[in-house]
Amino acid sequence: MFTLHQKRACRLLDGRWDFTYLGSDLSPEFLEPASLTFDDVMVVPSAWDAHPAYAGKRGTAAYRISFDIPPGRKAFLRLRGTGMWNRVFVDGEELRTFSLPYSQIEITLPARDFSQRELIILNDNRFDPNRVPLQFNFYDFYAYGGIFRSVELHLVPDVHIHSAELDAPEASTGKVQARIVFAGEVPLELPLTIFADDHIVWQENAIIKDGAASIDFQVPEAKPWSAKTPHLHTIRIETAEDDFALRIGFRRIDVSSGQFLVNGQPTKLLGYCRHEAHPQFGPALPLQQHAQDLQILRDLGCNFIRGSHYAQDPEFLHLCDEMGFYVFEESLGWGNVDEKQFANPTFHSGQLEQTRLMIAKSRNHPSVIMWGYLNEGGSDKPYAANLYRELYHLCKSLDPSRPVTYASNRALTDLCFEYCDVISINCYPGWYSGDPDDPRPLPQIHKALDTYLEHLHSVGQDQKPFLLSEIGAGAIYGWRDPLNARWTEEYQADYLELVCERVVQDDRISGVSLWQFCDCRTYTSVGALGRPRAFNNKGTLDEYRRPKMAYKTVKRIFRKK
Ligand code: ADA
Numbered sequence: 001m002f003t004l005h006q007k008r009a010c011r012l013l014d015g016r017w018d019f020t021y022l023g024s025d026l027s028p029e030f031l032e033p034a035s036l037t038f039d040d041v042m043v044v045p046s047a048w049d050a051h052p053a054y055a056g057k058r059g060t061a062a063y064r065i066s067f068d069i070p071p072g073r074k075a076f077l078r079l080r081g082t083g084m085w086n087r088v089f090v091d092g093e094e095l096r097t098f099s100l101p102y103s104q105i106e107i108t109l110p111a112r113d114f115s116q117r118e119l120i121i122l123n124d125n126r127f128d129p130n131r132v133p134l135q136f137n138f139y140d141f142y143a144y145g146g147i148f149r150s151v152e153l154h155l156v157p158d159v160h161i162h163s164a165e166l167d168a169p170e171a172s173t174g175k176v177q178a179r180i181v182f183a184g185e186v187p188l189e190l191p192l193t194i195f196a197d198d199h200i201v202w203q204e205n206a207i208i209k210d211g212a213a214s215i216d217f218q219v220p221e222a223k224p225w226s227a228k229t230p231h232l233h234t235i236r237i238e239t240a241e242d243d244f245a246l247r248i249g250f251r252r253i254d255v256s257s258g259q260f261l262v263n264g265q266p267t268k269l270l271g272y273c274r275h276e277a278h279p280q281f282g283p284a285l286p287l288q289q290h291a292q293d294l295q296i297l298r299d300l301g302c303n304f305i306r307g308s309h310y311a312q313d314p315e316f317l318h319l320c321d322e323m324g325f326y327v328f329e330e331s332l333g334w335g336n337v338d339e340k341q342f343a344n345p346t347f348h349s350g351q352l353e354q355t356r357l358m359i360a361k362s363r364n365h366p367s368v369i370m371w372g373y374l375n376e377g378g379s380d381k382p383y384a385a386n387l388y389r390e391l392y393h394l395c396k397s398l399d400p401s402r403p404v405t406y407a408s409n410r411a412l413t414d415l416c417f418e419y420c421d422v423i424s425i426n427c428y429p430g431w432y433s434g435d436p437d438d439p440r441p442l443p444q445i446h447k448a449l450d451t452y453l454e455h456l457h458s459v460g461q462d463q464k465p466f467l468l469s470e471i472g473a474g475a476i477y478g479w480r481d482p483l484n485a486r487w488t489e490e491y492q493a494d495y496l497e498l499v500c501e502r503v504v505q506d507d508r509i510s511g512v513s514l515w516q517f518c519d520c521r522t523y524t525s526v527g528a529l530g531r532p533r534a535f536n537n538k539g540t541l542d543e544y545r546r547p548k549m550a551y552k553t554v555k556r557i558f559r560k561k
Pocket of ligand 1: 426515
């Protein structure tokens with residue numbers, strides 16, 4: 001696994017933690033950790049309600065672990081991703097309460113004069129528009145509780161490297177522009193050494209202004225990064241007492257005259273939307289599952305993945321960097337249309353905060369080629385435009401190097417296209433539409449795509465790439481039937497054949513992320529009458545990654561390209 005630090009004392013707190021489920025008749029905001037007794041175990045990472053013992057429960061759970069930190073040492077935790085709502089205590093002191101599902105956050109640990117430290121995380125998976133403003137049970141994927149991703153413990157010297165933002169657009173020059181951010185009692189100058197692939201490429205006193213140093217350096221023998229040639233260069237930044245490493249890819253993404261250009265080459269994006277989900281693990285996917293999924297996507301001939309609908313596991317993005325995939329990463333959202341949500345200040349601030357955290361986490365991954373937010377939000381509602389504008393400008397200000405988009409399911413009435421560089425359209429012609437007496441409304445697919453393309457031309461938006469960010473049909477794994485109608489594997493295969501052939505042949509369509517890679521759990525509500533098994537069954541594979549008939553169809557067409 002790629003390690004970020006050699007000099008810094010840094011380790012994962014993954015593995016066995018104490019655990020207890022506290023039920024749903026208490027208010028976790030007021031709970032005293034000292035009162036807790038832990039009667040079970042839970043592994044971190046985990047979604048506790050993916051465990052049969054806790055399946056379907058909605059309430060408060062508590063995780064606990066102890067670890068040693070030398071007295072007086074500064075330290076921080078990095079939680080790579082958690083579910084719904086968390087309240088964090090260290091040594092009985094409350095440090096942070098947050099509801100930022102799937103977001104990576106850092107918590108500073110106060111120095112103590114003793115060594116054994118105790119971390120307790122209260123985790124609550126109940127829906128509450130005020131306590132959990134970003135996640136709702138009408139989203140079409142099951143919301144779990146838990147500590148979904150690894151927890152890192154970093155012991156840091158007083159002055160340490162907090163983060164680094166590196167831009168490396170051109171392999172031909174090998175030039176890197178770095179902005180290195182420090183934390184602690186930062187001096188005005190600091191001796192710094194920068195290694196590129198173990199060669200010293202910069203070694204001077206860094207001038208520090210407002211806690212950061214801007215440094216340009218050159219990587220010798222720089223090679224370009226692309227999905228076809230995923231060359232990575234390892235950059236290590238060292239001070240006398242600390243270090244920080246990352247991998248970069250020399251690549252430039254441009255969007256012009258309706259196309260994606262990677263290093264100046266027009267590139268058709270072919271792939272899938274993928275949830276981080278599995279029946280055994282919920283969203284807490286082990287690295288092995290990420291690797292298996294990417295090997296399947298590679299076998300299908302894909303070069304593109306839309307990480308729907310939340311910030312992605314950094315380990316998954318490391319694999320995408322190494323194996324060569326383009327990623328559309330978006331912050332959490334699903335069908336947020338209600339005016340009350342847009343009027344809710346905690347929804348508004350939460351959307352901005354989680355999008356900022358996503359970019360901070362993923363900014364240096366060459367595989368991430370565009371940022372997104374508010375999947376199928378109310379982009380045709382005047383009251384929503386303000387948040388779309390703020391999110392767009394937030395992304396552009398944090399990272400001018402990548403195009404910004406949002407997946408819209410209201411192409412013909414959308415009011416926010418000025419707040420995106422790529423037009424991403426979700427549509428399901430021939431699935432959610434069609435006459436009752438027509439078992440196979442496949443002709444609706446081309447008609448709908450023609451309508452969208454003509455409309456975008458008429459409103460002057462066809463200079464931006466048109467991405468089919470969702471399109472697909474459901475199929476029940478193993479269901480075959482002479483009607484070859486909806487829910488059969490045959491209909492899904494015929495449907496995706498029409499879509500994939502159209503995408504590959506039509507230069508006005510810059511790419512597709514089919515909905516979806518594999519089936520995933522959703523809710524057993526009345527809405528489930530359209531979700532057999534309470535799963536979203538539009539996967540080309542089922543939830544255990546067993547391929548349906550459409551697998552061969554998509555593979556044949558994508559690989560031909
Ligand atoms: C929407 C949504 C997806 C999924 C899809 C479907 O486009 O963004 O998450 O719910 O519809 O299966 O209908």
